[in-house]
Amino acid sequence: MADKKIAVYGAGSIGTISGAYLTKAYGKDHVTLVDAWKENVDTLNSKGAHITGTTEMTVPVTAVTPDDLTGEYDVVLLHTKQGFNKTVIPAIKKILKPDGTLISLQNGVPEHNIIKVIPETNVIAGTVEFGGTGGGPGVSELTTEYDTFKQSAYAIGEIDGKITDRIKMIEEILSNVGGVTVSDNLMGTKWVKLLVNESFSGLSAASDATFGEVATDDTGIRAALHLINEGLLAGHADGVKFATIGGADMDQLFSLKGDDFTDEQVQNLRLFIKTSGKLKASMLQDLYHHRTTEINEINGLIASTGKEFGIPTPYNDLVIKIVTQAQETNVLPKFDETMSAFKKLLDQE
Numbered sequence: 001m002a003d004k005k006i007a008v009y010g011a012g013s014i015g016t017i018s019g020a021y022l023t024k025a026y027g028k029d030h031v032t033l034v035d036a037w038k039e040n041v042d043t044l045n046s047k048g049a050h051i052t053g054t055t056e057m058t059v060p061v062t063a064v065t066p067d068d069l070t071g072e073y074d075v076v077l078l079h080t081k082q083g084f085n086k087t088v089i090p091a092i093k094k095i096l097k098p099d100g101t102l103i104s105l106q107n108g109v110p111e112h113n114i115i116k117v118i119p120e121t122n123v124i125a126g127t128v129e130f131g132g133t134g135g136g137p138g139v140s141e142l143t144t145e146y147d148t149f150k151q152s153a154y155a156i157g158e159i160d161g162k163i164t165d166r167i168k169m170i171e172e173i174l175s176n177v178g179g180v181t182v183s184d185n186l187m188g189t190k191w192v193k194l195l196v197n198e199s200f201s202g203l204s205a206a207s208d209a210t211f212g213e214v215a216t217d218d219t220g221i222r223a224a225l226h227l228i229n230e231g232l233l234a235g236h237a238d239g240v241k242f243a244t245i246g247g248a249d250m251d252q253l254f255s256l257k258g259d260d261f262t263d264e265q266v267q268n269l270r271l272f273i274k275t276s277g278k279l280k281a282s283m284l285q286d287l288y289h290h291r292t293t294e295i296n297e298i299n300g301l302i303a304s305t306g307k308e309f310g311i312p313t314p315y316n317d318l319v320i321k322i323v324t325q326a327q328e329t330n331v332l333p334k335f336d337e338t339m340s341a342f343k344k345l346l347d348q349e
Contacts, residue, residue, distance in 0.1 A: 009092060010079030011035035011063060013132035016140040018077055018177050020049035020059040025176035033063040041065050043138035053141035072097045075173060078104050082297035085110060089117045096122060103170060108298050109190050111159055124170055125186045126156040130178060153178025157186025188243035191235045195250055198299045199227040200273055201281035202319040205293060207338040212277025215270050222261060223342040225269060226315040229256045231302050237309035248272060287326050295323040314345060
């Protein structure tokens with residue numbers, strides 16, 4: 001590892017934590033944090049990466065803006081939002097060595113589009129299992145309990161599920177940050193997480209509500225079931241083998257098997273999401289701050305996959321319509337209006 005170079009592309013709250021620990025392990029000559037926010041880059045270079053929260057440390061680091069990034073890298077951690085991928089992925093391709101590895105650590109299932117630009121042989125899928133909150137330039141708060149973070153920081157896997165020498169090498173590198181799980185079906189895991197995001201995160205953003213408020217509403221919970229069912233149908237058509245989550249088999253529990261969902265399915269979904277009841281989707285937070293959401297990368301992926309295989313996705317289409325309108329007008333959706341729109345859709349079933 002001594003001669004390898006690592007780039008952390010996207011030094012936001014999560015990327016700064018990753019970059020700090022990797023720099024601590026390998027040195028600032030071997031690890032580069034990349035971020036478009038110039039003030040953040042300048043502060044990281046002058047004061048180091050300051051990690052607060054459930055741990056406390058400051059690590060001198062090397063940081064650059066994308067325009068100033070030069071050289072070739074053996075490993076690139078991708079921490080930016082998917083909305084920037086049209087420019088970010090081609091930029092990474094230019095700095096990735098021919099035998100280098102991109103670890104995609106974004107929400108949703110970005111690999112679907114990443115491998116259209118960077119060969120699948122150069123891409124490893126990953127998920128971030130810890131939380132972080134930005135604290136201003138150069139500062140990131142670790143919000144996950146430290147012991148939990150050290151046990152479970154990432155899950156990674158080859159796209160084809162094989163356990164390779166490369167995946168073991170990436171596991172060794174990332175273990176300097178926190179615990180790493182290697183999966184033989186990480187794409188199945190990412191699709192399961194996508195089901196939660198496109199249903200409850202989508203409806204949260206589309207109705208300005210918490211997950212719990214969506215789940216307790218009769219229309220909201222049934223709309224969520226239809227969104228999950230559309231995701232299951234699209235994923236199966238695309239050859240996805242869905243993983244279990246918390247011991248739950250989403251396909252067995254929540255797929256539509258008749259004319260309507262059963263009361264048992266409604267209660268099971270409410271129970272499934274109960275521990276996340278107070279959450280508001282990050283897409284809703286984006287709407288609050290007049291930022292572009294990831295609606296096209298989350299619900300949009302279900303819709304586009306459905307279109308590719310001739311599967312109707314009216315519930316995802318409606319979420320996309322409502323959130324896109326809110327994004328373009330800077331007017332938050334109203335819960336009652338959104339539920340009324342979904343009620344009309346349900347009544348057509």
